[in-house]
Amino acid sequence: MDFPLDCLYLIFERLDSDSDRKSFGLTCHRWLDVESSSRRSLELNCLIDVPSKSYKTSIGYQICRLLLRFRHLRSFTLTGWSELTDSDLALLALCSSTLQALHIWCSSTITDSGMSFIASVLPSLSIITFAASHVTDTGLYILTRTCTGLKDINLSGCRDITDLGISYLIMNCRQLQSLRVSCCSNITGLGFKDCWKTLTCLEVESCNLFPEGIKEILSGGALEYLNLSFYTGMHADGMTFIGRGQASRLRVLDLRKCKLVGDETVAVIAKGCIFLQEWHLGFCLRIGLPGWESIGLNCQSLERLHVNRCTKLCVVGMQALRDGCQRLSILYTGTPNSRLSLLAREVFQSKPNVELSNDEVKRIIPEEAFFTL
Structure with missing residues (x-):
């Protein structure tokens, strides 16, 4: 004492x-x-969804008690609380002077009213997650009009958001560095027009992007990490915009399961994105020998390449990767007994500095990709 x-x-x-x-x-x-x-950080996870029988077991009561005890939090995470209401978010005023990051995962009861509460009590937020909620464009307008200092925003699974909401983000958040809007089916990419040069990391996985939408996404010219996996567009033309100058700073590109990616697209990207360090082409079934030769010829900075389930990758294509990509250190080939893995082992045995990985990586996000406190 x-x-x-x-x-x-x-x-x-x-x-x-x-x-x-x-x-x-x-x-x-x-x-x-x-x-x-x-x-400085706190996570409150709901492992079993059991309706509360009294106020003392409600999520609002728990939040209140925790925030009264931990008065200097910088990051607060709530996961899986189906009983979380918009009004419960007003309790965040208890730590409004220090809180910089708020993460709310899988709470489908949160609506635009919740955004109003957050904007009123946490105007200085830097990071926010509202994954799988019923937030709409109106809620984004309310939030970004006040929280103009947001640098990292995660809205994955918010299916009510459209290009209009994205335009609000681009217009109001001039320090925005990272944005995740995967599985938002109403986003075509057109809302990214006049994108800020601060945006370096973007996930638009499983969105219904237009070719012109991809062009607008690249308009800021500062992207270093881009996830376009599961691209559902009807034309591959949009993909070629990646290699036409505005994405020259790309370091990591995820095109996993993009069915329209073929030799021409790969060749354009390989020539225009010479600083690529990691490229995910898993399940891209249309890439043949010309595509692999383009990668070997142009991607001299490539360190990690995903080729799992690329059925058209042959011995000659594998040799082009081995001889051309001098910095290649990891080649992801999928299951250990697959034809591709056995072929890679045979071709790359003369290059011992390359690791052949059997891990079927489903998501590639470098540690430095998104803004952290």
Whole structure:
């Protein structure tokens, strides 16, 4: 009890073990206060969805208690709470002075009213996630008109969002660096017109993009990470925009299961995106020898390449990758006993610095891709 508070804070900050940090507050109330005020992130997950029978078991009551205890949070995550209401979000005012990141996952009861509460109590947010909610373009307008400092936004699975909502993001959030709008079927890409040069990371997986929409997505010219997997467009023309100058800074490109990607598309991208370090072409069944030769000839910076289930990849194509991609360190080929894996092992055995991975990677996101606190 004679320890000054600053000494206790120094001790707590230097604890490396999670179990030690969690046990710190069990010593006494004074040590508990130090632990609580030092907490910077909190996750509240609903593992079993059981309707609350009283106010003391409701999600609103739990949020209130937690935020009263942890008054200096910078990041707060809520996952899977079907009983979470828009009005519960007003409780975030308890940590409004410090909170910078808010993540709400799979809470389908959140609507545009929830955005109003957040905009009113957390105007200084930098990161926000509203995955699989019923937020609409109106809610995005309300949020972005106030929270203009947003740098990372995740709206994956918000099926009511259209290009109009995206235009609000582009217009109001001038510091936007990362955006995820995967599985938003009403997005065609046209809302990205006049995209800011700050946007470096974008996920538009499984969206109904127009060719002109892809052109608008690239209009900012600053993208370094782009996920266009499961592209459902009717024409491959939109893909060729990637290699026509505005995506020259790309480092990571995910075109997994894009059925229209063929030799011509791959050749244009390989010539225009010479700084690519990772390229996912898994399940792209139309790529033949000319496409693989283009990659070997032009992608001198390529370090990781995904070719699992690429049935047209032959011995000559594999040799072109081996001889051309001098920095290649990992080649993802799929299941270990597949024809492709056996072929790669035979061709690349003379190049021991290349790892042949059997992992069928479904998602490629470099650690530095999205904004973190």
